[in-house]
Amino acid sequence: MSTERSGRRGENRREALRASRTQRQVGSIRPLVRKLNPVEALDQEGIEKIHKASMRLLTKPGFLILDYPSALEVFKAHGATVEGNIVKIDEATLMHYVRMAPSQFTLLARSEQNNVTIGGKHMVFAPVYGPPYVADHDTGRRQSTLKDFENFNKLSHMIPDLHHGGGTVVEPNDIGVNERHLDMVMSHIKHHTKAFMGSVTHADNAADSVTMARILYGTDAIAQNPGLLSLINVSSPMRHDDRMLSVIDVNARAKQALIMTPFTMVGATSPTSLAATIAQLNAEALISVAYAQMINPGTPCLMGSFISIVDLKSGAPTFGTGEQNLLLFAATQMARYYNLPVRTGGNFTAAQTSDYQAGYESASTFWPTVQAGTNFVLHAAGWLEGGLISGYEKFILDSESLGMMANYQRGIELDEESFALDAYDEVPPGGHFLGASHTMRHYETAFYSHRVFNMDNYEKWQAEGMQNAYKRANGIWKKMLAEYEAPALDDAKREELEAFMRWRKEQIRAGKPRTEWQG
Amino acid sequence: MADELDLRTLDDEELVEQMHDDLYDGLKEEIDEGTRILLERGWSAERVLNDALVAGMTIVGIDFRDGILFVPEVLMSANAMKAGMEVLRPILSASGVEPIGKMVIGTVKGDIHDIGKNLVAMMMEGGGFEVINLGINNDAEKFLAALEQHKPDFLGMSALLTTTMPYMKVVIDELKERGMRDDFIVLVGGAPVNEEFADAIGADAYCRDAAVAVETAKTLLAQRRAAARAQA
Numbered sequence: 057m058s059t060e061r062s063g064r065r066g067e068n069r070r071e072a073l074r075a076s077r078t079q080r081q082v083g084s085i086r087p088l089v090r091k092l093n094p095v096e097a098l099d100q101e102g103i104e105k106i107h108k109a110s111m112r113l114l115t116k117p118g119f120l121i122l123d124y125p126s127a128l129e130v131f132k133a134h135g136a137t138v139e140g141n142i143v144k145i146d147e148a149t150l151m152h153y154v155r156m157a158p159s160q161f162t163l164l165a166r167s168e169q170n171n172v173t174i175g176g177k178h179m180v181f182a183p184v185y186g187p188p189y190v191a192d193h194d195t196g197r198r199q200s201t202l203k204d205f206e207n208f209n210k211l212s213h214m215i216p217d218l219h220h221g222g223g224t225v226v227e228p229n230d231i232g233v234n235e236r237h238l239d240m241v242m243s244h245i246k247h248h249t250k251a252f253m254g255s256v257t258h259a260d261n262a263a264d265s266v267t268m269a270r271i272l273y274g275t276d277a278i279a280q281n282p283g284l285l286s287l288i289n290v291s292s293p294m295r296h297d298d299r300m301l302s303v304i305d306v307n308a309r310a311k312q313a314l315i316m317t318p319f320t321m322v323g324a325t326s327p328t329s330l331a332a333t334i335a336q337l338n339a340e341a342l343i344s345v346a347y348a349q350m351i352n353p354g355t356p357c358l359m360g361s362f363i364s365i366v367d368l369k370s371g372a373p374t375f376g377t378g379e380q381n382l383l384l385f386a387a388t389q390m391a392r393y394y395n396l397p398v399r400t401g402g403n404f405t406a407a408q409t410s411d412y413q414a415g416y417e418s419a420s421t422f423w424p425t426v427q428a429g430t431n432f433v434l435h436a437a438g439w440l441e442g443g444l445i446s447g448y449e450k451f452i453l454d455s456e457s458l459g460m461m462a463n464y465q466r467g468i469e470l471d472e473e474s475f476a477l478d479a480y481d482e483v484p485p486g487g488h489f490l491g492a493s494h495t496m497r498h499y500e501t502a503f504y505s506h507r508v509f510n511m512d513n514y515e516k517w518q519a520e521g522m523q524n525a526y527k528r529a530n531g532i533w534k535k536m537l538a539e540y541e542a543p544a545l546d547d548a549k550r551e552e553l554e555a556f557m558r559w560r561k562e563q564i565r566a567g568k569p570r571t572e573w574q575g
Numbered sequence: 576m577a578d579e580l581d582l583r584t585l586d587d588e589e590l591v592e593q594m595h596d597d598l599y600d601g602l603k604e605e606i607d608e609g610t611r612i613l614l615e616r617g618w619s620a621e622r623v624l625n626d627a628l629v630a631g632m633t634i635v636g637i638d639f640r641d642g643i644l645f646v647p648e649v650l651m652s653a654n655a656m657k658a659g660m661e662v663l664r665p666i667l668s669a670s671g672v673e674p675i676g677k678m679v680i681g682t683v684k685g686d687i688h689d690i691g692k693n694l695v696a697m698m699m700e701g702g703g704f705e706v707i708n709l710g711i712n713n714d715a716e717k718f719l720a721a722l723e724q725h726k727p728d729f730l731g732m733s734a735l736l737t738t739t740m741p742y743m744k745v746v747i748d749e750l751k752e753r754g755m756r757d758d759f760i761v762l763v764g765g766a767p768v769n770e771e772f773a774d775a776i777g778a779d780a781y782c783r784d785a786a787v788a789v790e791t792a793k794t795l796l797a798q799r800r801a802a803a804r805a806q807a
């Protein structure tokens with residue numbers, strides 16, 4: 057608050073205010089540590105029951121390893137039983153390895169202030185991952201390109217409640233399948249200064265991601281704290297394929313962090329029962345975590361889960377239902393039971409465009425995600441059509457909800473100042489607090505201030521062009537991209553990264569086997 | 576109650592209606608029995624197929640499309656249909672009647688998504704097609720070996736990843752290479768696949784969902800057979 061006179065000096069204040077209140081906080085994150093106790097769906101007895109059921113699944117039917125004999129060898133060498141392609145592992149052996157994974161770790165970001173803690177009460181929001189299409193208000197759905205990929209990274213840079221830059225924010229379909237991972241990692245490095253994810257589309261691509269992280273952060277630095285987080289999907293029920301296992305190998309050897317995500321389409325890849333589903337996904341995540349520890353003890357791992365109930369009338373994934381949210385709460389409880397960081401949830405919807413369904417389903421998944429105290433929330437912004445579309449407007453609209461939810465998890469402050477005693481001295485019963493000194497001390501930061509949603513009355517809204525939220529978000533992302541400035545990147549690092557990319561692309565195009573970069 | 580009912584006591588018309596109900600209810604043994612009874616009564620296999628089975632599954636198809644039936648129910652119906660087809664198939668082929676058609680289907684190499692592909696396989700069986708489901712992660716060799724072994728009318732390929740979609744072209748190119756491309760109708764599908772892509776890789780059609788796959792298969796096979804007859 058300023059009590060100085062207006063006038064000539066007041067002009068400066070106006071400029072400063074206009075600047076600070078319309079500008080975005082660019083390049084740095086607003087970290088989030090939850091204050092509230094997580095919502096729970098299971099009592100202690102329930103947790104034990106699920107645990108037992110999971111242990112049973114890992115001995116009967118066991119876990120299938122598809123086309124990757126070396127993993128069978130690893131399991132055998134570490135005390136599991138291998139029958140054909142099936143691994144069976146008892147509770148003691150499994151838990152011995154699970155306990156080797158850290159309960160909390162720091163993930164490096166290009167800008168040190170953007171390093172994020174994964175685990176404990178920390179919550180990290182990251183953008184949508186994986187869609188092969190992009191959509192916006194102007195053109196609808198279309199195949200996405202590298203330019204779209206870069207655009208989402210630029211937007212992430214300008215959204216402080218996105219704590220992490222994500223990975224495949226959208227698929228760059230215009231770049232060759234065998235080399236696009238290089239352009240993707242490079243864009244993350246260039247266009248924002250937050251942490252990012254590695255490629256999982258092939259073991260070589262994962263190895264390239266590790267090399268790029270080494271160039272960016274230094275080999276020693278990423279050996280101490282991971283510079284990459286990669287998304288491993290269990291192909292439920294009870295199965296891993298060669299691609300995912302080989303990517304675990306590469307990252308675990310380099311001690312880079314992994315999200316072990318059973319991907320349950322409840323009703324199709326797990327039974328039509330909540331208890332069975334949670335037991336199954338728990339078993340799948342645990343054996344994945346244990347495997348990474350067998351490769352390299354201490355590899356940071358998250359227990360993940362992607363839970364969607366299949367619409368049994370079409371096979372399509374659904375989102376935001378009560379049952380799904382129960383599973384989400386239970387999954388986070390199980391992870392805490394094992395003392396492991398947890399990834400689940402997001403701003404999910406099956407809707408094809410940013411309409412009422414999109415908003416409602418997203419809110420219905422994002423609230424529980426936040427209330428569950430999830431440590432890492434992938435798909436926190438931009439998700440449409442069950443993960444097939446990255447939506448520009450959805451990205452902006454979701455980022456509004458990130459800010460609101462973050463304030464929710466900051467909880468209720470109970471210190472003396474928060475009881476506003478002086479405000480009651482100043483304002484008599486029946487008065488108002490809008491001008492009280494207490495208000496003047498806090499109004500700027502006390503509450504979430506909307507950036508996208510509109511609180512105008514009908515007439516003002518009408519006079520200003522009757523734009524709904526979808527349309528407004530369209531204007532916002534365009535303005536943001538127009539204002540975007542690339543964060544500076546160390547020249548020597550940039551040159552080495554570019555040299556590495558050129559060298560690897562030549563190798564890939566010539567069809568030569570991958571060799572290690574010698575600098 | 577179906578299990579208390581003696582199908583043999585029904586006249587032809589009643590029996591066919593009962594079979595439509597039994598298909599709807601996914602009663603495999605009853606369909607097997609009903610099929611055999613109609614044949615015993617001197618019905619041609621073709622007439623049993625069209626009037627009893629296909630007509631019954633058409634009703635199932637409509638109610639699936641309209642969101643009345645659940646996937647597990649359609650699966651049961653498709654299995655019942657399959658039971659009837661197993662009785663009819665040898666008779667149909669012996670009498671020279673053109674079968675409804677045969678499809679080899681699989682998810683391409685590098686890809687393990689199979690929920691959608693399995694739905695397609697199920698609906699195709701429900702439509703009376705014979706389906707050889709190769710499962711996931713199929714390379715060109717596996718597809719070609721199955722095509723040579725089963726000599727189907729259709730090759731169906733599914734891909735859910737932009738990184739594995741191009742593999743569909745590898746398979747089609749291999750078919751061309753071996754001079755086999757025209758022996759099969761190639762249908763492709765999967766969430767990131769679209770019409771434009773299907774055209775670009777030289778597939779015969781893109782199918783956006785399982786119901787469309789059945790319709791497209793029927794249409795293209797009919798066209799192909801008509802063209803073959805016109806040439807003959």
Ligand code: B1M
Nearest residue numbers: 186319371442443687688689691731733737764765784785
């Ligand atoms: C005649 O031939 C025909 C005709 C019609 C055909 C046809 C063939 N095939 C399909 N059709 C058509 O008819 C069907 C019925 O109407 C329809 O089939 P669909 O399959 O489209 O529909 C089904 C009924 C329901 N849909 C589905 O089953 C797919 C749903 C989503 C969510 C999905 C799932 C379930 C899975 N996944 Co994956 N998965 C996604 C999917 C996103 C989405 N919304 O599609 C997608 C496709 N996955 C993706 C990814 C990235 C991955 N997945 C992976 C793994 C998995 C699971 C194994 C966990 C699981 C599959 C389980 C299984 N048994 O199939 C990994 C790859 C594994 C591999 N090697 O294949 C992994 C790489 C994970 C990772 N870490 O990054 C994304 C694609 C990325 C891209 N840009 O290409 C994705 C869009 C999700 C996302 N946003 O990340 C039609 O397309």
